[in-house]
Amino acid sequence: MEPFERYRPIVDDFEAFLAACERPLGNAVRVNTIKASVERTLETLDEDGVAYEQADWNPRVLRLETDSPGSTWTSFHGFTHGQEEVSAVPPVVLDPQPGERVWDCCAAPGGKATQIAALMDDRGTVVANDNNLGRISALRFNAERLGATNLAVTVDDARNYSLKRFPFDEFDRTLVDAPCSCEGTIRKNPDALDNWSEGHISSIAGIQKGILRRAIQATREGGTVVYSTCTFAPEENEAVVQHALEAESCRVVDFDIGLEHSPGLTEWKDETFDESLERAIRIYPHQNDTGGFFVAKLEVTAE
């Protein structure tokens, strides 16, 4: 937990934050409405004798009281998919609509891509991309298990992604669920900090900037880009969005999510960020008893 000391000045109730990071995380699943309604899923869990708690902010997110969420009938039928509660936030903020063209540029293993498909009622097109071929097989497995038929899967570097192979040349919405230092997953992966270093953070930040810029370029004017990470480091969050604000045509916009959170930062060490970064959100583990996440919503503007 040593690296987290640098967040003492920015986290409210830092001791509660550290204590939450020490606690393991429960089992959360998302209801996959491509295959079954929330009601039918809950009935199936009831029949199976699996106890659950529905998240206040999202009726499709359940906390299960079982040690093996993978061996329930709801999982076999693809009614549910194991997905950390906060990891269900970015697709909700993206708010994709049936029939749209959506790009999930870092999509593997597909928890969010399939959630996007479900939010679109499996209509329209979700281009699910990842540059890691090994992780792509997990994405494909999950997509088929969950019955998503509107996914097109590609393996490319998102930083210089080409839309040439598609019959359209821009997206309505794009999710950048970026590769990151994963500090916020410490409750699930106790070794998440093993290779932590500021050098590692700054090299990932370079990749994140490249991906976010390409995402904005590939999205139509008036379209939405959501940038998210599961890490706390401002270098990978606000600083990346700040870079995009300076280099591309976009602005940070407000959104509501019924989870406790803190606003994005407007300064870190000797850097200052645009005031609009307060519209981004930081979710800390002690606020909702979840993992950690950062989410910013951008609107693409005229050049």
Place this chain on the structure above:
Amino acid sequence: MTEQNDGQRFDRLPETPDERTVEGRASREEVVDYFADRFAIPPETFDDYTFWEKGAGKIWIYAGEAETPLEIEAIGMTCLRTRQEHWKPTTDFAQRFGREATECVIELDREQARAFATGEDQELEWWDGDWGYLIGAHRIAGELEPLGVGLYVHGELRSMVPKGRQREL
């Protein structure tokens, strides 16, 4: 019919056998008819979907936008294996679209469903319907829910649920 199937890319199925340019390739009409004839899945079910082949005989069902041919990792889901004597639907297709099926659906009780999901073969002499590929289903939350595809021969139902999809329940 000089073109060959290219296993590296997706080609959209021709509408009808007459429009076929690649040897042995199924047409959309044949695929939709197969699902209707075998499982009584209404053809309208597929009105908003396209069908594609990548890899010999592997048919994919897709709801999104794309132009043919397409070199990409995957589109939609694999739904059917053709280019063999008996066409074989996939388990994931059966789970996704099998609720529309009313024929060649074998209803299993809880124990039988459990065996099916773990990939076991079982003696089910009482089935008096067709032999061949069936959709295994069981009743959950008041409705019949497809589990996957099984092969019924000589009084035995062989689960075709792929290894990675099998579960101990």
